Amino acid sequence: MSQADSGPQVVHRRRRGAELFLLVVALLVGLGAYAAVGLGMEGTIPADMLTYGGWLTVMVAACHVVVRFVAPWADPVLLPVVAALNGLGLAVIHRLDLTYGELGQKDDYAQQQLIWMTLGVVLFLATLLVLRDHRTLQRFTYTSGLLAILLLLLPLMPVIGTEINGARIWINVAGFSFQPGEIAKVLLVVAFAGYLVLHRDALALAGKRLLFVDLPRGRDLGPILGMWLISLGILVFQRDLGSSLLFFGLFLVMLYVATERPGWLVVGGTLFAAGAFAGYQAFGHVRQRFDLWLDPFEYYGEGTNDLGRQSVETQFGMGWGGLIGRGFGNGRPELIPYANSDFIFAAIGEELGLTAVMALLVCYGLIVERGLRTAVTCRDGFGKLVATGLAITFALQVFVVVGGVTGLIPLTGLTTPFLSYGGSSLVANWVIAALLLRISDQARRPLPSMLGTEPDPAPDAEETQVVKL
Amino acid sequence: MNRPIRTLAVFCLLLFGALMVNATVIQYVDAGELNANPSNRRVVDATFSRERGDILVGREPIARSVPSDDEFEYQREYLAPFRYAHVSGYFSYFSQTGIERTQNSVLSGDDSRLFVTRLVDMVSNSEPVGGSVELTLDDGAQTAAYEGLEALGPSTQGSVVAIEPSTGKVLAMVSSPSFDTNRFADHDFGRLNDTFEELDAREDEPLLNRAIQTTLPPGSTFKIVTAAAALEQGIATAADDPVPGGPSYQLPLTDISVENGGRDCGSGDIPFTQAMEQSCNTTFLALADQIGVEDMQEQAEKFGFNSEYLEDLPLQAESRYPGTLDEPQTALSGIGQSDVAATPLQMAMVAAGIANDGVVMKPYLVDEVRSPDLDVLDRTDPSELSEATSPETAEVITQMMVNTVSVGTATPAAIPGIDVAGKTGTAESAPGRPPYAWFVSFAPAEDPQVAVAVLVEAPGGQQEIAGGTLGGPISRAVTEAVIDQ
Numbered sequence: 001m002s003q004a005d006s007g008p009q010v011v012h013r014r015r016r017g018a019e020l021f022l023l024v025v026a027l028l029v030g031l032g033a034y035a036a037v038g039l040g041m042e043g044t045i046p047a048d049m050l051t052y053g054g055w056l057t058v059m060v061a062a063c064h065v066v067v068r069f070v071a072p073w074a075d076p077v078l079l080p081v082v083a084a085l086n087g088l089g090l091a092v093i094h095r096l097d098l099t100y101g102e103l104g105q106k107d108d109y110a111q112q113q114l115i116w117m118t119l120g121v122v123l124f125l126a127t128l129l130v131l132r133d134h135r136t137l138q139r140f141t142y143t144s145g146l147l148a149i150l151l152l153l154l155p156l157m158p159v160i161g162t163e164i165n166g167a168r169i170w171i172n173v174a175g176f177s178f179q180p181g182e183i184a185k186v187l188l189v190v191a192f193a194g195y196l197v198l199h200r201d202a203l204a205l206a207g208k209r210l211l212f213v214d215l216p217r218g219r220d221l222g223p224i225l226g227m228w229l230i231s232l233g234i235l236v237f238q239r240d241l242g243s244s245l246l247f248f249g250l251f252l253v254m255l256y257v258a259t260e261r262p263g264w265l266v267v268g269g270t271l272f273a274a275g276a277f278a279g280y281q282a283f284g285h286v287r288q289r290f291d292l293w294l295d296p297f298e299y300y301g302e303g304t305n306d307l308g309r310q311s312v313e314t315q316f317g318m319g320w321g322g323l324i325g326r327g328f329g330n331g332r333p334e335l336i337p338y339a340n341s342d343f344i345f346a347a348i349g350e351e352l353g354l355t356a357v358m359a360l361l362v363c364y365g366l367i368v369e370r371g372l373r374t375a376v377t378c379r380d381g382f383g384k385l386v387a388t389g390l391a392i393t394f395a396l397q398v399f400v401v402v403g404g405v406t407g408l409i410p411l412t413g414l415t416t417p418f419l420s421y422g423g424s425s426l427v428a429n430w431v432i433a434a435l436l437l438r439i440s441d442q443a444r445r446p447l448p449s450m451l452g453t454e455p456d457p458a459p460d461a462e463e464t465q466v467v468k469l
Numbered sequence: 470m471n472r473p474i475r476t477l478a479v480f481c482l483l484l485f486g487a488l489m490v491n492a493t494v495i496q497y498v499d500a501g502e503l504n505a506n507p508s509n510r511r512v513v514d515a516t517f518s519r520e521r522g523d524i525l526v527g528r529e530p531i532a533r534s535v536p537s538d539d540e541f542e543y544q545r546e547y548l549a550p551f552r553y554a555h556v557s558g559y560f561s562y563f564s565q566t567g568i569e570r571t572q573n574s575v576l577s578g579d580d581s582r583l584f585v586t587r588l589v590d591m592v593s594n595s596e597p598v599g600g601s602v603e604l605t606l607d608d609g610a611q612t613a614a615y616e617g618l619e620a621l622g623p624s625t626q627g628s629v630v631a632i633e634p635s636t637g638k639v640l641a642m643v644s645s646p647s648f649d650t651n652r653f654a655d656h657d658f659g660r661l662n663d664t665f666e667e668l669d670a671r672e673d674e675p676l677l678n679r680a681i682q683t684t685l686p687p688g689s690t691f692k693i694v695t696a697a698a699a700l701e702q703g704i705a706t707a708a709d710d711p712v713p714g715g716p717s718y719q720l721p722l723t724d725i726s727v728e729n730g731g732r733d734c735g736s737g738d739i740p741f742t743q744a745m746e747q748s749c750n751t752t753f754l755a756l757a758d759q760i761g762v763e764d765m766q767e768q769a770e771k772f773g774f775n776s777e778y779l780e781d782l783p784l785q786a787e788s789r790y791p792g793t794l795d796e797p798q799t800a801l802s803g804i805g806q807s808d809v810a811a812t813p814l815q816m817a818m819v820a821a822g823i824a825n826d827g828v829v830m831k832p833y834l835v836d837e838v839r840s841p842d843l844d845v846l847d848r849t850d851p852s853e854l855s856e857a858t859s860p861e862t863a864e865v866i867t868q869m870m871v872n873t874v875s876v877g878t879a880t881p882a883a884i885p886g887i888d889v890a891g892k893t894g895t896a897e898s899a900p901g902r903p904p905y906a907w908f909v910s911f912a913p914a915e916d917p918q919v920a921v922a923v924l925v926e927a928p929g930g931q932q933e934i935a936g937g938t939l940g941g942p943i944s945r946a947v948t949e950a951v952i953d954q
Contacts, residue, residue: 257473301508312508318495319503320511332511354496358489365485372478376471384470392477399484408491 010377012444015076016068022080023060030056030087033328037095040329055114056087059121066125070132071441078370078440081363082418082433086117086426088360089419092347095328096340109340109421116423120430127434134439138382141194148187149230151180156237168238179424181234181243182415185250185393186431192251193385196258200381204259227251228271232279239285242404242412246396248272253392254385257375293410310337311407317350318357318406325353340421342413345405361402364417368395374440383439390432517562518542522576522599522841524557524568526606532557532569534599537656542596545654551647552615555678556606556782556834559653561661567678568602568834570783575600575838582838582846600846603837605638607631609950610919617943618645618925627925628679628813631947634821634917636851637830641921641947642814644679679924681785684810688896689748690907690922691805693819693866696745698768699756700862705741708868714739718751720797721758727751727804732878745869746877748893750804757803758796765802766792769809771857772819772829778854779814781834788815805896817922818854820909823866824890824917827858871914879910881941884949888914891944903927908940912948919951 031053038046046052060083067074094110101107131137137144154171155161162170162177170177196203231248234240252268279286292299292308296315299308313336321331333339333347340347349357371391378384397414404411415425495503504512518541524532531553537544545560547553558567565573574580578587578599590597614629621627624646631641648668655661668676677683699705705712714735717728727750734749744752757765769790770776779785788811794802801807811819814832822829831854838847858866870890873879879891894907906928911920923940 253477257470257477260470260473315495315499316503316506316509316511318492319500320509322496322500332514335510349492349496354492357492357496361485361489361492365481368481368485369478372474372481375474381470384474388470388474388477392481395481395484399488402488403491406488406491406495408487 011446012073014072016064016072019067019076019079020064022077023064023083026080026084026087027053027057027060029084030091033088033091034094037091037098037328040327041095041098052114055118056090059118063121063124066128067437070128071437073441073445074437075370075374075440075444077366078433078436081366081370082430085360085363085418086120088348089344089416089421090114090117092344092351092419093340093421095351096333096347099334103334112423113421113426116426117430119423120427123427124430124434127431128438131435131438134383134386134435134442135380137190137386138194138197141191141198144187145191145195148184148191151184151187152230152234152238154180169240169243179422181240182424182428185243185246186390186428186435188247189250189254189386189389189393192254193382193389196254196385197381200258203255203264204261225271228268228275232275236283239283240413241286241289241410242397242400242414245272245400245412246393246414248275249396250389250393254389257388258381258385289410289412293407296407310343311411313337314343314346314349314405315407317346318354321350321353323354325349325351325356327351341415342401342420343405344416344419344421345402348419349406360419361398364394364398367391368398370440371436374436374443378439378443380442383442387436387439387443390436394429394432513562514541516577519577519596520598521545521560522578522601522839524572524576525601525603525839526553526611527608528603529608530601531604532560532650539656541656544656547650547654550650552611552643553606554647554650555644555680556604556642557650558782559650561653561655561665562658563661563665566676567782568604571781572602572835572838575602578841580838583840586840586842598841600841601839601843602835603839604834605633605640605836605849606642606834607640607951609953610641610947611643613946613950614641614643614943615645615647617923617946618643621925621928621939624673624927625925626673626679626927627923628683629921629923629943629947630680630813630817631919631921631951632817632821632830632832634824634911634920635830637821637832637854638836638851639814639832639834640919640951642678642680642834644677646673646675648675673927678782678784679926680813681779681782682812683924683926684786684788684812684815685905685924685926686807686809686896687805687811687816688894688905688907689750689804690816690819690892690894690909691809691811692745692748692753692803692894693823693870693892693909694769694772695753695757695760695765695803696741696866696869697772697823697858697862698760698765699741700865701768701858702760702764704756704759706861706865708742708865708872709740711738712741712744712752713737713755714744714749715751718754718800720754720800722795723797725797727754741865742869742872745866745892746873748873748878753803754800755803758800760803762792762794762799762802765799766790768857771855772822773815773854774811778818779832779834785814786812788812805894813922813924815922816907816909816924817920819857820890820892820911820922821917821920822857823863823870824911824920825863826860827856827863829854829857867914870910874910879908879941881938882908882910882945882948884912884945884952887912887948887952889945889948890914890917891941893940906939908944910944910948912952919948921947 035045090113093113097107097110155168160171160173162172164170169179169181231244234244255264296308296311300312328351331350333350336343336346368391371387375384375387378387400412401414401416403409415422417429520543521534523530531549532547534543535546556567558569560569576599578597583600587597610631618625618627627645629643633640652664717726719726729750732747734747734751774788774790777785791808798807802809818829831852833849835849837845840846867890870892871888874883874889874891878893882889882891889910889912891910896905906925908923911917921944923943925939
């Protein structure tokens, strides 16, 4: 991509001050929620408010300072949105911990999540510090592809692989359980981007036209078939519908962006439909998910297998929450199984209402939009593909999990980014955030030739970002 | 590559839009429906935990909610659990009966009449509190009725209903055997389930509200209805007018003969009042045959048979007078046998109708609905159910019923210094089952304040079944309790 076809050259401003202001707002969201949990559940501000608040502030400040120094041109919205989501997620997990504690169940999820968040932030900082130019990653195309497949295979290994709730996507090493698929997600984006940026011409130009659709050449179908098989493999051997859908959708979308040929979407969509139909026919658990989706009330209550409980309790809870929610401590989110991980959106809908649900969806939308904007402004093909891939991963994951929880689509197990309890997902998402910031830093940074002619930053003259539509 | 990225951005916008629409559907559009789902534990628990309003009798609570220290915030408590069991009903986690059920919206605070209270609760962020319900019951009458049935023995099966004739207010409603409503307010659901199974399995059916749910042949008490029909049809016009008498009566189209149980019913024509005083079967069989099934049914329906009229309690049984009776059955219906069946409430309404110059008032139990601050939100106005007889007919029957108590079969109900109008009844049902004892009365005859119906299906002790001796004293006690105030 040369700058010629990306329209008039836009000179971005750093906007680090704006980021700092938004980060303060984000901290207020997280800490306010934490205080509200204490007030709602126990009537007082939590005793550890200062230490907890101090720790979150230190982490956020560290992120800001590092971004200011090593990625000064990075997008100013991404980090505050991520911080706000993570802070709110911690508060909600803590709120559920208090109830789980009363019920005599395990109640240290928030503590663990805070540790994972710290690790996530450390990796975020490390990524920004070590990776000064995202194009370096292109060198590791095949390495990361291989590593991703290896990671995906890990849970199938004896001894370390563990099966939880029917899905074999966990490994257990030295007492720590981890979902390697979450890391594989990032590596796959890098691998796809590296592969596609090299082969996009062949994939894009050869082929024939059939019924107004440009269909690809037979031999070029190799990679897509390979990816399709890997997705099916995940579905069959790991019984993980969500990841299977995510990986395949991700690959398809990146292929479409690289080649600009909607024909790939047709081919991929057909393959997906075929795979889904075959899965429905062949596997009981897929069929069951589908039936549960159609009528969860049929599988709820006495005299049934009660598999619809999650979905039905989610609907009851969200309905009870209504527009403004019951308030922290006044709902019954503990009635929803896995309310602190996959179903955290339901817990938020119950206690914080449709208002918070809408706000969170807008936050997620912002992350996706910022990611795609980075892709559009990015100057190199590899960066464009990686940014698109990461943004789309995010969008698909949010859609699959929130849609599944709220009954829009059949339920598949995936975590809600930054909100759900779950270390692997949290860490992986912080790395994704770091990669997006790094690419956006490159994309928004003025070209060296223009640095000298950078106009004086007139305080009132905010440049309009011209984007070709 | 920018064009597909922009297309993707639009696609993502659609995805998020779909999520937002779907969330709005659940949390706003369908929220009401989801909250109304009976298996929604959140709503059920919240309602169950709520501070429910009182059920009051004479300004004193018979049911109230007290703070509880378990997972639910309030515990329902009944202060006279046995005496008021069938009227108040119970409020358990799984079901509600009686007033607790029909007045649930007021008691739980959801009623539209409590809108202002709810608004204040919402603004001040306090938990909603239920309104209270004041019943028409008279504690003295209720106690007299309950103790009267208790006195017949611990496992007596029977019922007493007392009504204020001029308004239709139910002053007493007791069903025996009774049960402890507090056992149903239990928060230990396992024990609650055991309680329900134990009581539900018992053969004497303590959970049944016999006052409105048991229909049995009313026997000789139904002769009031037959007499009313005869007077309305002009067969007789005064208490001294001659009506057919005699020691026995052969049912039309059969060779079955019915007698009078040794009572003096003369031979040939006798005065109407003597037929009533002595409860002459022969007279009323002949009268019913003469009146015919259509007019008999019409008269019975004017008193409330074949319809439902009590809105304040659930599961009311309709009293029956079928229009399909043949000639011998019609004759038998004149003495309250064959397929005629009535609830104690129905027979109390027959007496109350006569007492109120022939006008039957619609019976009701809820007198006032009050806000949690005890402001009266609503008061039930008495309403007329039907005009069963002309005032003249009512006066003639009143006179004959007064004679029945003073010189006839109903002497046990007499109260010195007060004219009591009464009628006994002893009804046979299935062969092998003991007969039922009925007694209906109202007093004082010149200005009736209370009409009472007593039904004893099976007395606890070894007593002879006869309407007068079993029902009379109970009726008298209830009447005295009302009049003495």
